Amino acid sequence: MIEIGIIGARNSGKTTLIEKMASLLSHRGLRVATVKHTFHSHTFDTEGKDTFRHRRAGARFTVGISSADMALFASPDEENRVKIFEFLKNNCDVCFVEGNKGAKRSTILLTRKIDDLGEISSDHIIAVYGPVNNNMANDYFPLDKTEELAEFVIGRFGLQPEDDDHERD
Numbered sequence: 001m002i003e004i005g006i007i008g009a010r011n012s013g014k015t016t017l018i019e020k021m022a023s024l025l026s027h028r029g030l031r032v033a034t035v036k037h038t039f040h041s042h043t044f045d046t047e048g049k050d051t052f053r054h055r056r057a058g059a060r061f062t063v064g065i066s067s068a069d070m071a072l073f074a075s076p077d078e079e080n081r082v083k084i085f086e087f088l089k090n091n092c093d094v095c096f097v098e099g100n101k102g103a104k105r106s107t108i109l110l111t112r113k114i115d116d117l118g119e120i121s122s123d124h125i126i127a128v129y130g131p132v133n134n135n136m137a138n139d140y141f142p143l144d145k146t147e148e149l150a151e152f153v154i155g156r157f158g159l160q161p162e163d164d165d166h167e168r169d
Contacts, residue, residue: 029161
């Protein structure tokens with residue numbers, strides 16, 4: 001599985017880009033995962049709900065399942081992160097990680113509101129996407145070139161659509 005970070009200033013279009021990329025790549029037969037990092041300290045579970053109570057009682061992992069959705073809740077310690085990314089690695093071709101700008105992974109930088117982003121290193125930036133090219137990568141894609149950005153990602157990482165006739169490792 002290839003991990004690709006999506007970084008940019010607040011309200012710069014990170015989620016919108018991930019939506020577009022997930023749609024484009026999944027329609028090409030690739031298995032796409034997404035991860036949202038947030039700097040806010042909040043829980044995604046709801047206090048008082050059964051899943052919250054299960055976790056508070058000591059469950060290491062809690063899964064909520066309904067006919068419409070399923071969610072896994074776990075403490076964000078390093079061991080759990082490793083296990084979850086291992087699961088994604090075994091079941092997906094590409095994972096877009098929103099936020100977490102300090103991570104050492106291939107990254108696409110959004111340049112909308114770039115002055116609000118603060119200091120960033122260009123070490124892992126593979127492409128720039130947005131209204132302006134700030135020259136932090138060799139490859140630049142304007143906002144109307146999302147399909148070309150998807151093609152760039154497929155080519156750069158040699159991603160191959162799932163073949164229904166063969167099982168994947």
